[in-house]
Each structure stands twice: as structure tokens, then as C-alpha cells.
Amino acid sequence: MGALRRRAERTPASRERYVDLLRAVAIAAVVLGHWLVSVVDYDAHGHLTGRSALDSLPWAYPITWLAQVMPLFFIVGGYANAASLASHRRRGDDAITWLQDRSGRLVRPTTTLLLVLAAGALIARAAGVDPDLTRQAVWVASIPLWFLSAYLVVVLLTPLMYRLHQRFGWRVPLVLVALVALGDLARLSGPAVLGAGNFLFGWLVIHQIGFAWRDGRLPFRPFVWVPLLVGGLAVLLLLTVAGPYAVSMIDVPGQRLHNASPPSLALLAAAAVQLGLVLMLHDPAGRWLRRTRPWQAVVGVNAVVLTIFLWHMSALLVLVGALNVLHALPVPPFATRAWWLWRPAWLIMLTGTLTALVAVFGRIEMRSPERPAAPGRLTRSIAGGAMRAGLTVAAFTAVVAGLLSNNLAPRTGHYLAGLPAAGLLAYLIGAAALRLLRSAPHARGRSAGPGRDTVTRPPGEAPGGATA
Numbered sequence: 001m002g003a004l005r006r007r008a009e010r011t012p013a014s015r016e017r018y019v020d021l022l023r024a025v026a027i028a029a030v031v032l033g034h035w036l037v038s039v040v041d042y043d044a045h046g047h048l049t050g051r052s053a054l055d056s057l058p059w060a061y062p063i064t065w066l067a068q069v070m071p072l073f074f075i076v077g078g079y080a081n082a083a084s085l086a087s088h089r090r091r092g093d094d095a096i097t098w099l100q101d102r103s104g105r106l107v108r109p110t111t112t113l114l115l116v117l118a119a120g121a122l123i124a125r126a127a128g129v130d131p132d133l134t135r136q137a138v139w140v141a142s143i144p145l146w147f148l149s150a151y152l153v154v155v156l157l158t159p160l161m162y163r164l165h166q167r168f169g170w171r172v173p174l175v176l177v178a179l180v181a182l183g184d185l186a187r188l189s190g191p192a193v194l195g196a197g198n199f200l201f202g203w204l205v206i207h208q209i210g211f212a213w214r215d216g217r218l219p220f221r222p223f224v225w226v227p228l229l230v231g232g233l234a235v236l237l238l239l240t241v242a243g244p245y246a247v248s249m250i251d252v253p254g255q256r257l258h259n260a261s262p263p264s265l266a267l268l269a270a271a272a273v274q275l276g277l278v279l280m281l282h283d284p285a286g287r288w289l290r291r292t293r294p295w296q297a298v299v300g301v302n303a304v305v306l307t308i309f310l311w312h313m314s315a316l317l318v319l320v321g322a323l324n325v326l327h328a329l330p331v332p333p334f335a336t337r338a339w340w341l342w343r344p345a346w347l348i349m350l351t352g353t354l355t356a357l358v359a360v361f362g363r364i365e366m367r368s369p370e371r372p373a374a375p376g377r378l379t380r381s382i383a384g385g386a387m388r389a390g391l392t393v394a395a396f397t398a399v400v401a402g403l404l405s406n407n408l409a410p411r412t413g414h415y416l417a418g419l420p421a422a423g424l425l426a427y428l429i430g431a432a433a434l435r436l437l438r439s440a441p442h443a444r445g446r447s448a449g450p451g452r453d454t455v456t457r458p459p460g461e462a463p464g465g466a467t468a
Helices: 002-009 017-036 058-067 070-090 095-126 131-141 145-168 171-189 198-214 222-242 265-288 292-303 305-325 337-366 377-381 385-408 421-438 441-447
Strands: 038-042 048-052
Touching: 002 292, 017 038, 017 070, 017 265, 017 292, 017 305, 017 337, 048 305, 058 265, 070 095, 070 145, 070 198, 070 265, 095 131, 095 145, 095 305, 095 337, 095 385, 095 421, 131 305, 145 171, 145 198, 145 385, 171 198, 171 265, 198 265, 222 265, 292 305, 292 337, 305 337, 385 421
Parallel strands: none
Antiparallel strands: 038 048
């Protein structure tokens, strides 16, 4: 607690604490949402099965207009990335150095998760566990990697997109919205693959909003947030109730036009509603965060925010597996009174399990982001600008490709380590290359040290004493 208090006390007065609160709230919403809608049962053969309760709760679909908080997360990410990139450039660093630093904070905790999952799958295979069951467990535990794949792509494009933002301002998101609309039209009129570009365009639109916030182009005034709230809600109702879009902002099987995978115009309308609420609550939230205890709590969550996100589905697997072994897993019929009464105890037990996992793995995220010492001749040979830039982009691409290979693979199948071997190898090569590149003399010479600015961190970076 003493270290947490000191970290909170070191927070500069200029820091936008509200961004850190929104990041913490968004992560908590994702975690609680996944846990709440998880339905665990036994099939006719006594095997564990699982599914999402949302499929059978159509009355809950409108709740997802606020509960689907990935837009909020990308807005916060846009603000954090813009602040961090500007801070790097003020110190004389370049965009490539910034990308390498970002990779250290995002990739290192992710690598830990993947290695633990792979090791667990190998142990399960040696113990004779059904490979399909092992793969399904790994698939569930790696659900958070869907979001992280998209976020890493957006991070890679941040230097380019921020430059476009500085030159063209609001015209950039307007063009991206038009591209999302064209993608939706293609999905409505033909195969869904025609709208695949929306996986990029949709999240980039929302990320650009964070740039605008960071640069002061989003005043916290009613003339801004009222139109966002009212207009966004009107468009959302028009698209989902009268139009062809699904009411749920979280994908539900069987619906014609999903809103999250890829992002749709309806999700962008929901993002406008959420942005209106964010702007409306800015001033009272800012006053509240000036108090010591609330801010310390926000600092504490943000210190391990990526660990919480990455491991929350693993916590579910650990708890279900332990209760199953002990023959103590309650499986009341879905949506009955007993099922709902079981939810509070379910959430408490999951919180305890996740707390234990964070206690073990959170220190990896909290470790100082200082660059590793240069190994010598190899890193000096890649210190040149063009080669360093090309290798950094290639390493980022390998990491994203490795994550996508797992995301797109079937949830059952025979995989040696529970993950597609080629994808896991690509990811590990990319992660190792990024670590090596961070030790290159060119980047290391200007990026580390006590003179760094403290602005605001992306997901996985703690506020109050840590640097942007």
C-alpha cells in the first residue's frame, strides 16, 4: 500500500486522471460481463460444456449499447497513444522508438499468457487429456486476444494516423466512417468477407476520437455532449430497430449483421452515445479523482490492468476445473431463480481466483519498462534508421499474425500446444525481435532515464510515476 500511495502522490497535476478511470471501468465491465453471461453445464455424457447466456436473453440486447465497452477502450487508447507519442517526440525520440516501447508494455504480459497456456496444453497432452478438450480450454482462455490483435494493429498505425489527424483533423474519421458504411453495404449485399476492412476502419475511427480529445477538440460542454447522446441514440434506434442491424452490440450467433466483428455503423452510433456520456461526466469525475482514496484505487487497477484483462477467462477455467474436480460445481438450470442466485457467489469466487492470478503474473506487467541492455554487435548492426523501421514493422506484423492464427483457428482440434504451431512460432519470433530491437543503441540512448515525461499510459501501463 505504501508503494501504491507513493505512486499516486507522484501524479503530476497536469495528468488527465479521468482517462485512467475510464480504462479501469472499461476493463472491469469486460471482465464482469464475460463472467456474468458464462453458462457452465454438463452434457449427457457428463462432460463440461459452456456457452454465453446472451444468446438466450434478447431482453438484454439493448444493455449492450453501454455494456459493449470496446469503443470506450479505443477512445482511451487514442488519447493515451497521442499523449505518449507527443511526449516521445518532445524528447527527440522518433515513432519507431515509440512503437518499440509500446511493444514492451503490451507484448511482454501477452507472451507470458501464451507460454503458460502452451505449457499447460503440453502437460495435458502428456497426461492423456482429450486434445479437443485441451484446445477448447485454450480457446476460452485466449478470448481476450481477439481485442488485443486489433489494438496492436491500431498501435502500429498510430504514428501515421496521428500525423493525418494533425493535418486533416475531423476529415480523417469522416472518411473512415464512410469506409465502414461501404463495408456494411458490402456485407448486406454479398458475402461477409467483403466487409473485412471494417475490422481496421471501424476501430481506427474510434481511436481517432481519442486523438481529438487529447488535442482539445472535444470540449466538455453541453453543446457537444447533448448532440452526441441524443443524435447517437436516435441513429442507433434507427439502425437497429428500423434497420437491418442487430440490436446487440455484442455478437450473437445467427444474426445477419454482427456489430462488433467487424465494427459496424451501429457500433459507431453506440460509441457516440458512450462518448456523450464520457464528456458529460468529465467534470464531476475529475473532482472526485482529486480525492486520495479514489485515485489510489484507480492507480492500483491500472498498474495491472492488462494482466486483469488477459487472465480473467483463465480464472474462469481454473475455478470451474477446481470445483469440477472436487465435485462441487453448481449447475442450476439456466435463467432459473437458482441460476440467478448463484451469480453473486460465482462472481465473488471468480474475483478471488483472478486476484490470485494477478498476484502471480501482475509483477511482469509492473516491472520497470526500462530497455534491456544491448547484447552487443547484433544490436549495433540494426541501429540504422531504415533497417530498424522495417524490422520493427515486420516484428509487429509477426506478433499480430501469430495472435490472429489462434483467434481464427477452430475452437476444437488437435494442436500440440493447444495453439496453432506456426502462429505461436511467428508470435514468439516477433516478440523476441521486438525485445532485441528495443536494446538497439539508437533507441536506447534517448528513451530511458529519469527525465522522461509522465503523461498517460496505454492499456497495461500504470499511472502515477510511470512514464508514457
